Amino acid sequence: MTQAVFWALIGMALVVLGLYALIVHAHLLRKVLALNIMSSGVFLVFIGLARRTPDADAPMAADPVPQAMVLTGIVVAVAATGLALALIVRLRALTGRTTLGDDMGD
Amino acid sequence: MSAQRATPRHGGGGVQAPAGAARPVPADTALPRAARVLLALVLLAVFGGLALAVLALAQPAPGLAAAVAGRIDDSGVSHPVTAVLLNFRGYDTLLELVVLVLALVGTWSVGRARGCAGNAPGPLLRQLPRLLAPLMVLVAGYLLWAGAHAPGGAFQAGSLLGGVGILLCLSGQPLPGWAQALVLRLAVVLGVAVFAALGAAAALLPGGAPLDWPPAQAKTLILTIELAAMLSIGVVLAALFAGGRP
Numbered sequence A: 001m002t003q004a005v006f007w008a009l010i011g012m013a014l015v016v017l018g019l020y021a022l023i024v025h026a027h028l029l030r031k032v033l034a035l036n037i038m039s040s041g042v043f044l045v046f047i048g049l050a051r052r053t054p055d056a057d058a059p060m061a062a063d064p065v066p067q068a069m070v071l072t073g074i075v076v077a078v079a080a081t082g083l084a085l086a087l088i089v090r091l092r093a094l095t096g097r098t099t100l101g102d103d104m105g106d
Numbered sequence B: 001m002s003a004q005r006a007t008p009r010h011g012g013g014g015v016q017a018p019a020g021a022a023r024p025v026p027a028d029t030a031l032p033r034a035a036r037v038l039l040a041l042v043l044l045a046v047f048g049g050l051a052l053a054v055l056a057l058a059q060p061a062p063g064l065a066a067a068v069a070g071r072i073d074d075s076g077v078s079h080p081v082t083a084v085l086l087n088f089r090g091y092d093t094l095l096e097l098v099v100l101v102l103a104l105v106g107t108w109s110v111g112r113a114r115g116c117a118g119n120a121p122g123p124l125l126r127q128l129p130r131l132l133a134p135l136m137v138l139v140a141g142y143l144l145w146a147g148a149h150a151p152g153g154a155f156q157a158g159s160l161l162g163g164v165g166i167l168l169c170l171s172g173q174p175l176p177g178w179a180q181a182l183v184l185r186l187a188v189v190l191g192v193a194v195f196a197a198l199g200a201a202a203a204l205l206p207g208g209a210p211l212d213w214p215p216a217q218a219k220t221l222i223l224t225i226e227l228a229a230m231l232s233i234g235v236v237l238a239a240l241f242a243g244g245r246p
Helices: A003-024 A028-052 A064-095 B033-056 B065-074 B080-088 B090-110 B123-146 B154-170 B182-204 B215-242
Strands: none
Touching: A003 A028, A003 B033, A028 A064, A064 B065, A064 B080, A064 B090, A064 B154, A064 B215, B065 B080, B065 B215, B080 B090, B080 B215, B090 B182, B090 B215, B123 B154, B123 B215, B154 B215, B182 B215
16 A cells, blocks of 8 residues: 555545534534535545655655645635634524524424 | 633624523434434445545556646746646636635625634733734745745745734734725735736737746746735635624
């Protein structure tokens, strides 16, 4: 197992863990955290697979295109998280709830 | 958000906090135990499929590293990631800056900023930013310059500037009056505006195309765009932390 595959597998595990938490947890803050874990996993897959180049031991041998895409993705993920948190705060201010759906037991 | 540390129960920023807010948070898991076990098994199978897909990608692949290395001399910078971000795949980066502005517009349209008003900074947090903020701005400038030939660039520098903004907000420094209305909004769109304007101007050159920098001027253009983008990214991140329109 090469280093690239190792990190890509870790990234896949993070994606699946995040997906589980996204489905199981009802609290929106936890859902946002789960989405962030999932995106971190995707970034790790990209960064890991960027090192599949044949001479992977040479310095700066990694494929720069996936790295640039991850750099883009991190910033977008942070911005989306900020927007999601603002929406959650607004939802709570309007309804007092921090979950979606009607099965609130009230 | 740690800003609410001092107020044990912030009532939704003073906006009509309903009586229901005092109700204990409902059971966090909406699913019964059996469903969760079933879900875990399904997701384990999903992970198996994904792992097989990754293992199928195991053999060395050249990717685009050679293509980037072949044209790096025309890009104006010597660091491949910066060359990809600001030159070879400039559209990605331009639209990413648009996404940042859109996220901020969305946040601003949801409510007013609560800022860090509920935060009572301790003595450390009141004094430390006076030392740290100038240093962080200096490091941001270094990162921006270093991005041409080493890891660094507008995004790293911009996030550092955003950190400066968050630190100043947490330490109770109010935004100066002149920076609250027009200047703030100009700073938010500066990166997109400079990037798009220079990209459009590149199309007017003979044989040019949008975002296609002429190699002789590429470094100047890239650094100009990165400077504007850094300022915008920093301001947007700090404004997102403040959490609403000023």
